[in-house]
Amino acid sequence: MNVVVLGAGAVGCYLGAVLSNQHSVTLIGREKLVNEFNQNKRLQLTDYEGRNSDFCELTVTDQPDSLAAADLILLTVKCLSVHEAAHQIQAFAADTTPVLCLQNGIGSDDMLRHLNNPIIRGTVGFNVAPMGRGVFHRGTEGDVRAEASLPQHIADSLNLAFLSMGFPFSTTRDFEALQWAKLQLNLNNAINALSDKPLKQELETLGYRRVLSMAMSELMAIVRQERIRLPKLTKLPPSWIPLSLRIPDSWFRKVASSMLAIDPQARSSMWEDLNNQRMTEIDYLNGAVVRAGRDVGIPTPVNRVLVRLIKEIESGRRQPGLSSEELLHEIRHPTY
Template sequence: MIESNSRIVIAGAGSIGCYAGGCLAAAGKAVTLLVRPRMVKLLQQEGLKIIDPDGAEKLIELEQFSLTSDPEIAFRQADIILVTVKSGATEEMAELIAGCAPSKVIVVSLQNGVGNAETLRQHLPPEAPVISGMVPFNVVQSEPEVTPLNVRRTMPGTILIDDTLDGLAEALSVPGLAIKAHPNMQSILWGKLLMNLNNALNALSNLPLVKQLADRKWRLLLADQMSEALKVMRAHGITPAKVQGAPPAVLPWILRLPNFLFRLAAHKMLAINPHARSSMWEDFSRGRATEIDYLQGVIVRLADEKNIAAQLTLKVFACVKQAEGKPIRSHSVEEIRAMKV
């Protein structure tokens, strides 16, 4: 039984983490945000504002949640830890949890990629339940100088988590943060990875998602990438599950439709906030390392194992690696397709 007053820690409270933590705190849950020192100062000024897809705003006052940059303080009395760090920081976060948290703490991965839960399990005590999760929406964070800090959810969707722990989804599901249990999370994670192949294209295009998806040249690039990925997954016996909208096998066909037919077939895909951009675009804009190794990088590695050509995926991977840490700029589809690898 999961207690309603369980102490919840958001481990790595960036955009997704602050949004999830804000929703939980607004619902009266006992929430601690583990953040970088600069974020402590920012949140201490005027609290946290969460913005729903319909534009509704809610200010979460500082007294409604706890805040620290010290893992020992954050984890020592935690009942549930929601891990929201980038995939590259999973191992480091797992070691911090193992060193500071109770041995039976419940750990939920709300991260991109397909291997984070396994990484967490490798470093945590065997009695600590590790739960895979999938967040189907993105969140845009305001610029560092904006106060209060704004985290804007740009699309609808229900978070899915493993069904291995009775009552966990119900305990975490609050207004603005719907969570449901699912019996086959690994297939869901592969389906999400397929969708997340657009993260890199959105970052490279430097366009809002709705504008990028409205451009057939970008959609064709995404469709070709997805076709490569589906071929690689089939060769490895991987069956991605539908995350939202159409089944994975149908997505490339829909993306290749002429604009007027695409608008009819994918109106829900285009019904997103005009502010929406991918998390990788946010990484580009802030000069941070991206998660490309855990998205396109996974497909490239699996393709190599089966000697399957995945040249376009490799080109996108190379373009992102080349762009990391540099001033953000707009790439063209032609530039990406012509990339030498």
């Protein structure tokens, strides 16, 4: 199978490199990626469990015309780049080529609906960080999932390849529920970016967890009203997670260690964006909760504040590095 990864950032490079063991893979990314690959002659994947593997049999380019030969397109651009990617797919790819969309949050796939290609939505449940010199590090556990409309032979092939690096691939017939369950976990991206701390350190601080618990509770109120039953993505049911976040730090460390394996230095993708002075996906994460709450008449003040704070950093009006006390103060005394 000829797989083309469009938008090969950290996640795209990681997935594409793993697939290159069994398939012909082309990564379409920025010029920086092309230069790194040409200089190092490989991509190196590491993870929190100690894996360390080199992958050399890839084609890396910044030109989208490689889409013409694709049997499967993995779309791994950020949400803000989906519109441009749709034009590239329309210009170069065959109409019959499936597009597996692996964006965070809710709403970005709307920009692909005018394409004739089969559009399959998916989620990536782990964090990948670029370490430089063609090295990409997976810092948390998780899996990759997609809508059941993905052809079965492709799903089986992806699962076989991904299991070789310690994570499974599966499909679901209720992707909307999966999307909201993934969003529940991703609401922490903004808090992690605001804290300017590694994920593990941030999550081991009760004040940050209280904010996350409140943000998640707003989402849970929306899905209850909409009668969406969230699947379990961690060892705790989704409805228990906001409560578990409020327990004392010493207890939480014990609970969290059984819930989610995480590298001590892992950070959220939103932290990566702000650290590199890029616009974030906040409108598709916490912003999606705000929009959904407005549609069904449920207040979402905590997520509204998180959206505002991230946008203030994006515009240069605020610096990251809020303490948990400062963040709680912003939540309790919002200014609009």
